[in-house]
Amino acid sequence: MEEFRGFRVRRGDVNDLDFIEEIERLSFGDESYPRNLLRYLLEWERTLILECSDGVIGYLSYVYLGSIAHIVSIAIHPDYRGIGLGEVLLREAIEDMKKLGVHRVLLEVKVDNVAAIKLYSKVGFEIDSILRGYYSGDDGYLMSMDIGE
Numbered sequence: 001m002e003e004f005r006g007f008r009v010r011r012g013d014v015n016d017l018d019f020i021e022e023i024e025r026l027s028f029g030d031e032s033y034p035r036n037l038l039r040y041l042l043e044w045e046r047t048l049i050l051e052c053s054d055g056v057i058g059y060l061s062y063v064y065l066g067s068i069a070h071i072v073s074i075a076i077h078p079d080y081r082g083i084g085l086g087e088v089l090l091r092e093a094i095e096d097m098k099k100l101g102v103h104r105v106l107l108e109v110k111v112d113n114v115a116a117i118k119l120y121s122k123v124g125f126e127i128d129s130i131l132r133g134y135y136s137g138d139d140g141y142l143m144s145m146d147i148g149e
């Protein structure tokens, strides 16, 4: 996959689990996905890894069925945010999905997660609906984007 200013995006495998779990914990704290789910996403679904010479600094996991994909999680290590890497990883994931025949991408995001909503909007996602109480009582947005033909 693409090389970007010394950063590389590649398919993940189970050897990445500890690094992903750490980034997940730094990003979501008590609301992190459990290790078992992260392992499942690595082994049975698709997880893309962003890495540099320091090691793994971000990941994006998605599931897909036919022409529809669902982004389950994206996170960049806090030390590497705000320099365009989340956007690189998301755009790479969309290219990966296109190769698999995906035509529509869905995701959920907390309504107060401004950074993520702006990232998704910049790449082309639109808000479809509000998901009342989706996050343990907090509201979320369902966002989607058409890709490919």
Ligand SMILES: CC(C)(COP(=O)(O)OP(=O)(O)OC[C@H]1O[C@@H](n2cnc3c(N)ncnc32)[C@H](O)[C@@H]1OP(=O)(O)O)[C@@H](O)C(=O)NCCC(=O)NCCS
Binding pocket: 027, 028, 073, 074, 075, 076, 077, 080, 081, 082, 083, 084, 085, 086, 087, 088, 108, 109, 110, 113, 114, 115, 116, 118, 119, 120, 122
């Ligand atoms: C959301 C996240 C992945 C963005 O990654 P990032 O590498 O910092 O984002 P980028 O530097 O690629 O920024 C791309 C765009 O996102 C938006 N953005 C990123 N950080 C932002 C911030 N702090 N405030 C507002 N907009 C922001 C901007 O539109 C930016 O484009 P611009 O620089 O041209 O304005 C990162 O903040 C993160 O890991 N957050 C914690 C995990 C999380 O919330 N994941 C999403 C769950 S739904």
